[in-house]
Amino acid sequence: METFTPHVIKSFKHDGHLHRMWLENWLVPERLLHESHRAESMLVLINSQTKIVEADGKEWVSRIPGVSFFIPGQWFNVVALIEEAGVRYYCNVASPPYVNGRVITYIDYDLDVIRMPTGDVHVVDREEYERHKLAYHYSTVVESKVEQGLQHLLGRVKSAKAPFRDELVLSYYEQWKERGAEG
Numbered sequence: 001m002e003t004f005t006p007h008v009i010k011s012f013k014h015d016g017h018l019h020r021m022w023l024e025n026w027l028v029p030e031r032l033l034h035e036s037h038r039a040e041s042m043l044v045l046i047n048s049q050t051k052i053v054e055a056d057g058k059e060w061v062s063r064i065p066g067v068s069f070f071i072p073g074q075w076f077n078v079v080a081l082i083e084e085a086g087v088r089y090y091c092n093v094a095s096p097p098y099v100n101g102r103v104i105t106y107i108d109y110d111l112d113v114i115r116m117p118t119g120d121v122h123v124v125d126r127e128e129y130e131r132h133k134l135a136y137h138y139s140t141v142v143e144s145k146v147e148q149g150l151q152h153l154l155g156r157v158k159s160a161k162a163p164f165r166d167e168l169v170l171s172y173y174e175q176w177k178e179r180g181a182e183g
Contacts (some may be wrong), residue, residue, distance in 0.1 A: 004028065004176055007045055009068065010105045011094070014136040017055060019108050024050040025068065027102075028172055036162040043070040043097065043104065044163075046176040067172050069163040070097040070104060075149025076113075077106060080169040086117025087166040089157070093129075093149045109146045115157050115164065123150070 004026040011019040025045040030038060037044060048065040069078040073096050081088045093111035097104050110129040114122045133143065157164055 004046070004179060005102065007102045007104055009045070010103060011092075011108045012105060014107055014109070014132065014138060014142070019055055021053045022047055022050050022062075023053065025104075026176055028176070032172075032175060034162075034168050034171075037069070037168075040162065041072050042163065043072075043099070044068070044172060045070075045104075046173060048173075065173055067169045070106070072096060074152065075109075075145050076153040078153075078163050080163065080166075082169065082173055083117065087169050088117055089113075089115040089164060091115070091153055091157070093146055093153065095145075109142075109149075111146065111150055113150070113153055113157060121154070121157055123154075 007025045007027050009022040009025050011021070013019050025047045028044040028046065033042065033044060045068045046065070047062060047068070050062050051059055052062055053059050065082045067080045067082070069080070071077070075096060076091055076093050077097065079090045079092075081090060091113040092106075093109050093113070095107040095109070097106050099105075110125045110132055112124045114124060116122075129146070132138075138146070156162070163169070
């Protein structure tokens with residue numbers, strides 16, 4: 001029987017330096033994925049109270065449970081944060097995920113989309129993106145992929161297309177809590 005397996009998530013910047021690492025994330029077995037997630041070969045991972053290491057070596061522990069969604073080929077990823085007020089989606093415009101064993105990596109391109117539990121949507125960190133675009137010399141191909149990723153992400157948010165369904169986020173988290181890390 002498949003179990004939830006531990007994975008590390010590593011975020012990098014365009015120049016190759018480490019941005020952030022989440023050290024303990026549990027991959028939802030494929031058989032437990034909702035059909036809409038399985039159809040897109042999504043990687044769905046759960047974390048709660050995981051150690052996070054910043055680029056400068058500072059470490060801290062997440063206080064809010066999260067369900068992360070990575071979709072092969074898509075220039076964004078989504079973290080659903082399970083808060084008292086409801087599910088808040090923090091979405092990174094980023095390169096498609098790369099998986100090597102139990103490590104998932106991606107390049108973070110600064111632009112973020114936040115969907116609040118109320119449904120309000122905010123695009124943030126455009127200034128940081130513009131600054132890094134110059135500093136890291138993004139190619140026109142990267143700029144185009146980032147903009148396409150942002151537009152595709154906003155389209156999914158507005159239409160409530162996967163993975164933007166609170167009940168599925170909560171279901172994954174509950175299944176993980178019930179089964180625990182061992183399956």
